[in-house]
Amino acid sequence: MSAPARRGAVTALGLAMLAVTSEITIAAVALPGVGADMGVGPGATAWVMLAYTVPMAALGIPAGRWGDRADPRPVFLLAQLGILLGTALTVLAPTFAVLVVARVVQGVAAALVVAVYMPIVTASVPPERRGRAIGFIIMIMTVGTMAGAPAGGLVADALGWRAVFLVKVPAVLAAVVAGILFLDRRRVRGVPAPARSLLAEAVLLGGAVTAVLLALDGSGPGWRSPVAAVAAVVLFAGWLRLPAAGAVRDLVRRPSFGPTLAALFAVSTTAGLVSFLVPWFVADVLGGTAASGGSALLVFVAAVAVTSPVAGRLTDRFGPLRVTVAGGALSVLALAALLPLGAGTGWAALAGGMALLGVAGGVFNPAVNAAVLAAAPPGTEGATGGIAMTARTVGSAVGPAVAALGWTLTGGGSAGWRLGVAVLLVAAAAGTLAVLRPALRTPVPAT
Structure with missing residues (x-):
């Protein structure tokens, strides 16, 4: 594949993954409007999120195994069609039940995108450049996620909650065009039932x-x-x-896959800090506003976006397992820096710790994705990607649940923060140690 076609294929995949991941943050700002318009309570509106994320996670492995038997290009385009169809149903939903069904359609389509993510990278990018490609995709996803919530909020205020779900449509349409133009057109396996x-x-x-x-x-x-x-x-x-x-x-x-999967699961639990501990720490301990918590999270996301492309190049130079260890070690260091924060903490200390955690995430994510792909036997890239997505999703759910439990047991405040951070630190350290031995045994790629 020529360099322009390779860049076009990676861009198509990045735009598609942007639409898949930003849907979560964009949809969150629509929940109050959904509840008010359709007469349902906050607990019920949670199903607007669950109806999307649950199918995406639940179908990760089965869809990945099916994707290994299909040509990636038609599956990719079918997934974009499913996202657009689900979006149209969401925007036009006359009842809450129809809205939930529409979100399930979007979640199934998102699972198909994930199913062909690694097969497309394998078919489009040579092994020595895959770290850079994955780093670029993660940068696009992160920037889109960072912009999704504020953009969705502005749209919701101006046009109502239904318009929020249209924000991603330009990215989906651009992914369709790029997919048609640049993805591998060869038909080898078709799209089996x-x-x-x-x-x-x-x-x-x-x-x-x-x-x-x-x-x-x-x-x-x-x-x-x-x-x-x-x-x-x-x-x-x-x-x-x-x-x-x-x-x-x-x-x-497989010796090269099991430890990498363990590291992915363990380090993914740090989502508990981002999605639960930081907002509550800012509100309950620092007495700050939601905007203060949001700005701390913005620092984290910006650090991920800036670091990911650099980490992709380091992955290609030093090998994915070594850079995965470096990212895990940085996560441990960041959590250790955040652990002693308490009532006397200034915003700068929190922002500094979150910036370091963002750098850690920016280093870890491209490397661990490249390590998963490198460990996949030929023809199993979809299944391998599905297993990795399931591990990441469950880890990202376990982290907030454990953090919330620790917060509740200690009555919140500084004690709740420190217990939650300590548990996540232990998990990140365990995941990093799991992949350390195979990393040391793997030779550095030749330059």
Whole structure:
């Protein structure tokens, strides 16, 4: 593939992933308007988010396995069509039930984008340049996510909540054009119909992941978490009896993949700091406003965006596992710097710690994605990407849940902050140590 075509393919994928990830932050600002317009409470509006994120996470592995049997280009374009269709249904939804169904359509389409993410990178970018490509994609995703919430807020104030869901449409249309022009046109496998075994896997494994996410979500009634936890165990046990589970277990047991997956899961729990601890720390301990908390998070996101392209180049130069270790170690250092903060803390100290954590995320994410891709046997890139997405999603759900539990047990305040940060620090350290040994055994790429 020529250099212009390679850049076009990476841009198409970056725009598509931007639409997928920014949908979460953009949709969040629409929730109050949805509740007021459709007469539902805050607890019910949470399903506007869950109806999107749950299918995306639940179908990660089954969709990835199906994506390995299909040509990436038509699946990519089909996914963009699904996102546009789901968006139209969302904007025109006459009732809350229709709105939730429309969000499920968007979530399924997002799962298809994730399913062909790594196959497209593999087909479009040579191994020695994949770190840079992934770093560029993460930069686009991060900048879009950073701009999504304020842009969505302005649109919601001016045009209402329905218009918020149209903000991503230009990115989707641009991804369609770039995909048509630059993605590999060769038809080798076509787009096969999902086999019955794949549908069974989607029901059992997808149901298990869904149940885990519902068990960790504390916004529902008290009985939901224990019931969901039991359902997750039963469904996962059923999936383990399927032949497809053996292929996934074989991937996870690979020496170059299992530790990387553990690091991805563990470091992803730091989402608990970003999405739970920082807003509550600013409000409860520092006595700040939502704008103060938002500015601290903005520093974090900006640091991720600036660091990711540089980290991609470092990944290509020194190898993904070594840079993954560096990113994990920086995460531990950032959490250690944030641990002693308390009532006398100034905003600058919090912002400095969040900036360091953002640098850590910018280093870690391109490297760990490249490490996952490097560990994938040929023809399993979609399944490998699905496993990684599931690990990241569950880790990102576990982190806030654990942080919230620590906050509740200590009564909040400085004690709640320090317990939550300490738990996340231990998790990040464990994940970093898991990948240290294979990193030291891997030779540095030749220059």
